[in-house]
Amino acid sequence: MVEFNRNENMDFFGLSDILKNKTRLSNNINANPEICDSSSNPNSPKIVENSELNKINNNELSKPKVKSQFNFGKCKVCKDKATGIHYGIPSCEGCKGFFKRSIEKNEKYVCYFGYKCVITPKQRKRCKYCRWRSCLAAGMSFEGIKMGRIPKIEKERAKFLMDDDELDEENQSNQLECVNNRNDPRVEQIRLSLKSLLNLNPSLDLFKSLNPYTLIPRTSYTELCITNSNENNIFILTLLKDRCYQLYKDFTLEYQKQYERAIRLIEKNFDCSIFSYNQTLEQVWKAFCLMTSDFTRRMVRTMKLVPGFDRFDSKDIATIVNERLFVCYGLCVTKLFLNNEFFVMLDSNTQLSKYWMEKLFTVTTSQKIFDYHAKLNSFRLTDGEIAILIPWLFCSTNLNLTNQELLKELHSYYTQVLYYELNLNQRNPDFFNELSRHLEIATDINSLVKSASFEDMVIRK
DNA sequence: GTAGCCTTGATA
DNA sequence: TATCAAGGCTAC
Numbered sequence: 001m002v003e004f005n006r007n008e009n010m011d012f013f014g015l016s017d018i019l020k021n022k023t024r025l026s027n028n029i030n031a032n033p034e035i036c037d038s039s040s041n042p043n044s045p046k047i048v049e050n051s052e053l054n055k056i057n058n059n060e061l062s063k064p065k066v067k068s069q070f071n072f073g074k075c076k077v078c079k080d081k082a083t084g085i086h087y088g089i090p091s092c093e094g095c096k097g098f099f100k101r102s103i104e105k106n107e108k109y110v111c112y113f114g115y116k117c118v119i120t121p122k123q124r125k126r127c128k129y130c131r132w133r134s135c136l137a138a139g140m141s142f143e144g145i146k147m148g149r150i151p152k153i154e155k156e157r158a159k160f161l162m163d164d165d166e167l168d169e170e171n172q173s174n175q176l177e178c179v180n181n182r183n184d185p186r187v188e189q190i191r192l193s194l195k196s197l198l199n200l201n202p203s204l205d206l207f208k209s210l211n212p213y214t215l216i217p218r219t220s221y222t223e224l225c226i227t228n229s230n231e232n233n234i235f236i237l238t239l240l241k242d243r244c245y246q247l248y249k250d251f252t253l254e255y256q257k258q259y260e261r262a263i264r265l266i267e268k269n270f271d272c273s274i275f276s277y278n279q280t281l282e283q284v285w286k287a288f289c290l291m292t293s294d295f296t297r298r299m300v301r302t303m304k305l306v307p308g309f310d311r312f313d314s315k316d317i318a319t320i321v322n323e324r325l326f327v328c329y330g331l332c333v334t335k336l337f338l339n340n341e342f343f344v345m346l347d348s349n350t351q352l353s354k355y356w357m358e359k360l361f362t363v364t365t366s367q368k369i370f371d372y373h374a375k376l377n378s379f380r381l382t383d384g385e386i387a388i389l390i391p392w393l394f395c396s397t398n399l400n401l402t403n404q405e406l407l408k409e410l411h412s413y414y415t416q417v418l419y420y421e422l423n424l425n426q427r428n429p430d431f432f433n434e435l436s437r438h439l440e441i442a443t444d445i446n447s448l449v450k451s452a453s454f455e456d457m458v459i460r461k
Numbered sequence: 462g463t464a465g466c467c468t469t470g471a472t473a
Numbered sequence: 474t475a476t477c478a479a480g481g482c483t484a485c
Binding site: 093095096 | 462463464465466
Binding site: 083085086087097100 | 478479480
């Protein structure tokens with residue numbers, strides 16, 4: 001097969017040297033305006049004149065090429081400087097090319113040094129087998145290919161995946177725009193969780209050649225999440241987990257901003273109770289109803305994107321919403337229960353403070369909600385764990401849905417994903433039982449909040 | 462064969 | 474439109 005080579009075609013027109021040296025040429029043009037004048041050189045091919053003139057007119061050549069300011073840290077394969085996300089992971093030009101050549105040639109490598117070679121920038125050429133294995137272990141794959149701009153969330157994820165020393169270097173250089181609250185243990189847990197995920201998310205072929213016991217931490221949950229599982233199951237678990245996390249992060253973006261606001265207020269010792277007196281009960285109730293309606297709409301929309309849930313009919317979706325609305329809401333906003341205060345914003349002016357909670361749902365119910373969240377926060381759940389707990393609670397087997405078969409199937413999947421996540425986070429053996437027992441309180445709270453009415457509030461007042 | 466630089470094309 | 478990854482080119 002004869003392949004059409006773009007650059008050979010350019011050579012035919014005598015353009016490749018000019019295009020290859022675009023930057024240098026632009027400097028020369030800027031330094032010596034005579035070169036711009038193609039008419040002064042009658043020997044120049046006409047096509048070059050037009051092409052270059054067009055470029056100059058379009059201001060292409062005079063524009064300096066702006067290189068990305070984003071620091072991708074070190075190459076996940078050899079620890080050299082990463083030049084970008086290549087085949088799904090932060091990697092250097094060398095490892096990017098090595099992975100590409102290996103795939104193209106489909107070569108079988110052998111290690112002559114005991115299959116334990118450490119891959120460093122200096123040593124990486126020594127053993128192709130160990131370098132190739134390191135590429136796979138770091139998560140390089142063709143599935144990871146993505147063209148175009150990197151979404152902000154992906155960049156933040158890349159930052160989380162950096163090693164501590166890289167983060168220190170980076171903090172010093174202030175090259176990253178996003179907030180890095182390293183004192184928050186939750187941030188550290190998320191980072192560790194994502195690190196484990198990346199190590200466990202390479203191509204299926206890797207799982208065929210490696211024992212999962214050698215990949216994941218050995219804790220009391222190890223057996224629960226991999227017993228009777230084949231390599232495909234583990235791959236499915238990582239996909240479900242990743243999808244839940246993405247949906248949760250998108251869904252709770254607003255609450256993350258509110259959390260940052262809450263931290264700022266706490267740091268300034270701001271008394272939130274002053275917000276409570278410039279609004280009427282009716283205004284707050286209205287804001288609560290609007291928030292609930294908006295949250296329900298978003299929840300239904302997002303639930304349909306959670307793998308498997310699109311197979312439920314609208315009647316079952318309505319039952320899930322009815323039984324789990326405030327359970328889900330509670331998990332999304334639990335981090336806004338801070339310092340015995342609730343920092344959630346119902347709209348841009350209305351904070352559902354403790355004062356208003358007591359007015360809306362009675363002092364007893366409000367106290368129950370605060371106690372529930374105080375205990376929930378003591379579990380120090382990671383975002384990854386909350387992201388899976390939500391769909392897991394959506395498919396509890398005690399829900400009275402018409403499609404019980406699907407409910408059981410999804411419950412089985414999401415229970416495994418949950419075990420898998422708890423295993424990665426190396427939770428202690430009692431953690432799951434204690435947490436699931438505590439979450440039962442959430443269903444009572446769901447009923448209490450659901451039954452609140454404006455008439456009752458007016459009577460209490 | 463390797464890896465740095467460049468172009469192309471996809472995407473936020 | 475700016476940004477960024479894949480793939481091409483080529484000096485070493």
